Amino acid sequence: MPVPAGVFYDRLVNIRNASLPMRQLAIAAALAGTLAAQAADMKSARFYEDALSRYEKQDYPGAVVQLKNALKLDKTQLSVHVLLGKALLASGDSVGAQVAFEEALRLGVNRAEVVLPLSTALVNQGKPQVVLTDTRFAPAGLPTELRAAMSVVRANAAADTGDPRAALQMLDEARALAPRDAAPWLAEVTVRLRMGQPAEAQAAADKALALAPGLAQVHYLRGTIAHARGQGQAALDAYGRALAIQPAHLETLVSRAGLLLDLKRDAEAQRDIAQLRQVAPLDPRGGYLQALLAEKAGRGAEVRAALRDVTGLLDPVPMEYLRYRPQLLMLGGLAHYGLNEREKALPYLEAVQRSQPGSGAAKLVAQIQISQNNLDKAIESLEGYLRRNPADTQATLLLASAQIAQGRHTRAAATAEQALRTQDSAPMRGLLGLSLAVGGRVPDALDALEASFKADPKQLATGTALAQIRLQAGDTRRATQVLQTLLQHHPKQAGLLNLLGSAKARGGDAAGARQAFEQALVVDPAFVSPQVQLARLDADAGKFDAAQQRLQQALAKDDKALEPTLAMAQLAERRGRLDDARRWYEKADDIAGPNVIDPALELVEFLLRQGQPEAAREAGKRLSNRAPEAVPVLIALARISLANDDEAGARTGLNRASTLADHDVGALARIAVLQLQANHPQGAQHTLTKALTERPNSLPLQALMVDAEIRLGELAAAEKRARTIATQNPKLAVGPSLLGDVATARGQRAAAIDAYRTAHRLQPGTDTLLRLLRATAPQDPQGAQKLAEQWLASHPRDAVVRRVLADGYARLGQWPAARDAYQALLKLTPEDAEAWNNLAHVQLRQKDGAALASAERALALKPGVPHIVGTAGWAAFHAGQTDKALQRLREARLRDPGNPTTRFYLATVLARSGRSAEAREELQAALRSQNFAEAQDAQALLQTLK
Numbered sequence: 001m002p003v004p005a006g007v008f009y010d011r012l013v014n015i016r017n018a019s020l021p022m023r024q025l026a027i028a029a030a031l032a033g034t035l036a037a038q039a040a041d042m043k044s045a046r047f048y049e050d051a052l053s054r055y056e057k058q059d060y061p062g063a064v065v066q067l068k069n070a071l072k073l074d075k076t077q078l079s080v081h082v083l084l085g086k087a088l089l090a091s092g093d094s095v096g097a098q099v100a101f102e103e104a105l106r107l108g109v110n111r112a113e114v115v116l117p118l119s120t121a122l123v124n125q126g127k128p129q130v131v132l133t134d135t136r137f138a139p140a141g142l143p144t145e146l147r148a149a150m151s152v153v154r155a156n157a158a159a160d161t162g163d164p165r166a167a168l169q170m171l172d173e174a175r176a177l178a179p180r181d182a183a184p185w186l187a188e189v190t191v192r193l194r195m196g197q198p199a200e201a202q203a204a205a206d207k208a209l210a211l212a213p214g215l216a217q218v219h220y221l222r223g224t225i226a227h228a229r230g231q232g233q234a235a236l237d238a239y240g241r242a243l244a245i246q247p248a249h250l251e252t253l254v255s256r257a258g259l260l261l262d263l264k265r266d267a268e269a270q271r272d273i274a275q276l277r278q279v280a281p282l283d284p285r286g287g288y289l290q291a292l293l294a295e296k297a298g299r300g301a302e303v304r305a306a307l308r309d310v311t312g313l314l315d316p317v318p319m320e321y322l323r324y325r326p327q328l329l330m331l332g333g334l335a336h337y338g339l340n341e342r343e344k345a346l347p348y349l350e351a352v353q354r355s356q357p358g359s360g361a362a363k364l365v366a367q368i369q370i371s372q373n374n375l376d377k378a379i380e381s382l383e384g385y386l387r388r389n390p391a392d393t394q395a396t397l398l399l400a401s402a403q404i405a406q407g408r409h410t411r412a413a414a415t416a417e418q419a420l421r422t423q424d425s426a427p428m429r430g431l432l433g434l435s436l437a438v439g440g441r442v443p444d445a446l447d448a449l450e451a452s453f454k455a456d457p458k459q460l461a462t463g464t465a466l467a468q469i470r471l472q473a474g475d476t477r478r479a480t481q482v483l484q485t486l487l488q489h490h491p492k493q494a495g496l497l498n499l500l501g502s503a504k505a506r507g508g509d510a511a512g513a514r515q516a517f518e519q520a521l522v523v524d525p526a527f528v529s530p531q532v533q534l535a536r537l538d539a540d541a542g543k544f545d546a547a548q549q550r551l552q553q554a555l556a557k558d559d560k561a562l563e564p565t566l567a568m569a570q571l572a573e574r575r576g577r578l579d580d581a582r583r584w585y586e587k588a589d590d591i592a593g594p595n596v597i598d599p600a601l602e603l604v605e606f607l608l609r610q611g612q613p614e615a616a617r618e619a620g621k622r623l624s625n626r627a628p629e630a631v632p633v634l635i636a637l638a639r640i641s642l643a644n645d646d647e648a649g650a651r652t653g654l655n656r657a658s659t660l661a662d663h664d665v666g667a668l669a670r671i672a673v674l675q676l677q678a679n680h681p682q683g684a685q686h687t688l689t690k691a692l693t694e695r696p697n698s699l700p701l702q703a704l705m706v707d708a709e710i711r712l713g714e715l716a717a718a719e720k721r722a723r724t725i726a727t728q729n730p731k732l733a734v735g736p737s738l739l740g741d742v743a744t745a746r747g748q749r750a751a752a753i754d755a756y757r758t759a760h761r762l763q764p765g766t767d768t769l770l771r772l773l774r775a776t777a778p779q780d781p782q783g784a785q786k787l788a789e790q791w792l793a794s795h796p797r798d799a800v801v802r803r804v805l806a807d808g809y810a811r812l813g814q815w816p817a818a819r820d821a822y823q824a825l826l827k828l829t830p831e832d833a834e835a836w837n838n839l840a841h842v843q844l845r846q847k848d849g850a851a852l853a854s855a856e857r858a859l860a861l862k863p864g865v866p867h868i869v870g871t872a873g874w875a876a877f878h879a880g881q882t883d884k885a886l887q888r889l890r891e892a893r894l895r896d897p898g899n900p901t902t903r904f905y906l907a908t909v910l911a912r913s914g915r916s917a918e919a920r921e922e923l924q925a926a927l928r929s930q931n932f933a934e935a936q937d938a939q940a941l942l943q944t945l946k
Helices: 022-056 060-073 078-090 094-107 115-124 128-133 144-160 164-177 183-194 198-211 216-228 232-245 250-262 266-279 284-296 300-314 326-338 351-355 361-371 375-388 393-405 409-422 426-438 442-455 460-472 476-489 494-506 510-523 528-540 544-557 562-574 578-591 598-609 613-626 631-643 647-661 665-677 681-694 699-711 715-728 734-745 749-762 766-776 781-794 799-811 815-828 833-845 851-861 866-878 882-895 900-912 916-927 935-945
Strands: none
Touching: 022 060, 022 078, 022 882, 060 078, 078 094, 078 115, 078 882, 094 115, 094 613, 115 128, 115 144, 128 144, 144 164, 144 183, 164 183, 183 198, 183 216, 198 216, 216 232, 216 250, 232 250, 250 266, 250 284, 266 284, 284 300, 375 393, 460 476, 460 494, 476 494, 494 510, 494 528, 510 528, 528 544, 528 562, 544 562, 562 578, 562 598, 578 598, 598 613, 598 631, 613 631, 631 647, 631 665, 647 665, 647 681, 665 681, 665 699, 681 699, 699 715, 699 734, 715 734, 734 749, 734 766, 749 766, 766 781, 766 799, 781 799, 799 815, 799 833, 815 833, 833 851, 833 866, 851 866, 866 882, 866 900, 882 900, 900 916, 900 935, 916 935
């Protein structure tokens, strides 16, 4: 088992030239910075190319050295991290490989590029359960060959965790995907041996041999079967054939050395052990075999040294990593026993609570468990206590609070209602209202909270919850009234003043809001939230520097304060400082407590806005660990799945969210929208039916239901519902728009255009025009362009339509008009990365040297988006910067390997650089997708490389 290895990076040193005047210094520094960056790019590219050459020659240590040299110059190179992971994995450092692959994923590499070697690294560490439960390793959404390979990996993991039947099922799935692949049969050999089925194992090995007679693993497994059957010579023969094919085959070396020791052929065993320890110095089995050999020879000092090697490798590894590796667990135990180090591990037990569940100490234990987010244990503790003390209101309140924190809102409400049957109290009724509110039953929650607050208007928690629900509903007037009533009883409550400021701010009373926040600070100068709210008011007024200064002052007092940290992230994003924004979002997520999910949700939303779905997936994984059953988390995870083209995963999560959302109409509407995006209209229809039961007259919900019915092919029902909407809302465009959608689904293009024209006449706007343009463009693209031009003549600042116009010119190949349209768009939206990217493509078509500057601007605005990285690489190639082009195109291909255009661009640059074999591979991969603009050029280039 490899030892986790840290990677240290040198820092770059900034050199100042103090002898130049300031203005000359600035110019010199800028020039030097540009030249230094270019030189670093070229040097980094050379390191990578040399590492790639070494890797291909199986010089893995040399490759690792060169790749680390490249990372010293630029830590963001995806291709370097990926190759580093592969080189470390090949050299036996699975932990280091995992670090490299996960860093590549964090930076944005597409999971298809690393999912297989990363899973291998995890399995090597004894973490098969991660491969089975982590959504990154789900075969769905992967290319067919990779799906088959991942099914084999997951089958091995299932076998490791004691589920051989699931393993065999996964292997059948792999064979269905790749019937000529020997890997599923090889995996079945191991599964059958674990099941005690040597005959079936032999049959599977024979199948593998027929498919891949030249594969070392086939012969190794045939040797393993013979070994298990006690056929020593047959096993040695098979092991010999495996090593003849692959002299450094690790498992064969281990098995043959062990067999040779059993056969007392120590000299031969010594040769295998020596080779094993040279090939895999971090594998503890080599050390243990060496200890056995030395013990047979009576070399005590050598035995102890070898056993020290074993413990030195295994002790730093967490026990959970060894859970599914009994051989390694046995090695660690025997090594420590041989060294007379018999340490014992004692479990941490909650002895008092278990032995005396009726004691009042159970409530304190439960509070501690809740603070540690051990909610299941807390609930178990409290339920055991309440069985003996059912009248304890404090314990009941605590139990309901734990259930709310766990997301079991319905159960919390039932707990409170049951308590109210025996003893009515304002606090219990308030808690009932809170549990109903978080469960989505807002009308019932308001009744309970208002009754509780009316009975006792001094209740701080109940009144605050009531005001917050009013605020969420947009009822700032009544929220303000509740808060002012509370302040009569609690005039020195800074929290109430802060919430009052929020209510006034939402109501548009900026001056009143500022006054309330300032009063809160008078009451409590150390209170952070009012400072943050004042900073937001400054930002809303365009005073960004003042806002940042306020937040910095708050963080100077406590650099781990969550609210100002999150506000700094939002402010940085608002100012377009995206790298800073991500760092602040990540810091907010890091410092959030185990029960706080808002920062993680904000981080996910930010990463999705920036077009970084893989990074969002990693953030979502951490979020899911905190609150796997929370509806907002399930919604966020579904959005991540959709961004990663995993519709099946999104559907599963959304179905669960729909069930848990209960009566929360707002959540149900969001879920239904995502279900439609996930091509799951049945689920959306079910969700909308629940929502419409609560709000049958909701126009947005009815409109969504028409969309679901159209997608389900229930066109008669959709038309009937759309006509009802149109009749009930004759002055709104929504009815005719939906009727146009129905006509479009029926293929009645003329009727659809007429309906969309009616909608646009009723409510002229961007949305209605876009529907009309989409319907018109397929049969009359010039007419659609004319409609857009006419609209922009009277609405010149409509950036959405101007983008449609520019895209239309580009599709029609009208490059000068497209260039002018994109430039006009960028005057309205100068921070629009996609517009800069598209302008760069148009300029490349026109052979305009400004293309590189446009592409660089797009990349600066959205540095991790794959197609933007690819455009910047292509533009660099056309500008004569081949090293930079190669680096960026490799990064784009790693981020999105399914983009054939990117692979064609990369192949072109590789071919120009003399890497014909690699170029052929990229072209062949690109041409598997025939539907891309450069397919003909790609085919022609491929012919020149044969």
